[in-house]
Amino acid sequence: MLLGTLLGAASAWGRDMPPAPSAGGGNALPKQLVGVGIKERLGKRIDLDAAFIDHRGKRVTLRQYVAGGKPMILSLNYYRCENLCSLQLNAITDTLKQLEWVAGDKYRMVTVSFDPRDSYEVAAAKRKNYLETLNKALAKRGVKREADWAFLVGKRQPASDGGKRLENVAKLAASVGYEYKYLASEDQFAHTAAIYVIAPDGKISRYLYGLVYQPQHVRFALMDASRGKIGSTVDRIILSCFHYDPNSGSYTAFAFGFMRIGGVLTIIILAILIIVLKLRERKRHAPEARALIGKQHARTRS
Secondary structure, eight states: OHHHHHHHHHHHHOSSOOOOOBTTBSSOOOGGGTTOEEOOOTTOBOOTTOEEEOTTSOEEEGGGGGTTTOOEEEEEEOTTOOSHHHHHHHHHHHHHHHOSSOBTTTBEEEEEEOOTTOOHHHHHHHHHHHHHHHHHHHHHTTOOSOOOOEEEEEOOOOOTTTTSSOHHHHHHHHHTTEEOEEETTTTEEEOOOEEEEEOTTSBEEEEEESSOOOHHHHHHHHHHHHTTSSSOHHHHHHHTTEEEETTTTEEEEOHHHHHHHHHHHHHHHHHHHHHHHHHHHHHHHHHHHHHHHHHHHHHHHO
16 A cells, blocks of 8 residues: 555656655655656657567567557556556546547557566456457447557566566666666565657657646647647647647647737638628629619610
């Protein structure tokens, strides 16, 4: 229970954890959380050729999930975790239920376990449970297409720390700045919660923190990662009114964007008004014009 509380605190901190306490005391950071957090690497690239094992026991690479120029939402969890990981995966599911786009269509959803004891059979069971919940919700919305969500485990190979980590998973975690550690006394991992939006070229485009992911923010992040390849014109206009704040890991209203759209709308309204006035003017003068044309025809005949 204590660990669950600590992990919740880690999630609230999100990125770089506060420094370890000094010998003098003060607001001491629990030792379980020292060295746990996220150091952002926005704009850096992950290794898309890193190999993992999917729910069928087959070797896959992350490159397969961005094929066709699709952005990817990535989360790092472990499947035995009943505390923070379950809360985060539930939060992701709630967000995916509300997104207009279905996971697996315009973007891919990928979760990778950092626990070397998680097998692909465990990943398969986890995937089945979450996809059943997600697809039932989508069906109630009238969505005919079923979602897809990859649950991966590390490719077995010798690890430099005696088996507490898998090298490929550790490299992926390091590439996004994700720092976690194994607590032997608890037989659990201390970690925080975030999702990473990855561009098709492997570039880390956005970090979204915590245990609540606003569907609009996720939508914006996917649009940014795809460089406008997904989303309608209206979506892009709305996105121009928001600005990604790396300090909060969220999107905030951008005043200049609203002013710009307001200016465009004003011009459109004025243009419509001018057209309406000109049409009315033509209609008002139409009888006079017809009378004038009639007189000219009469003179011509005479």
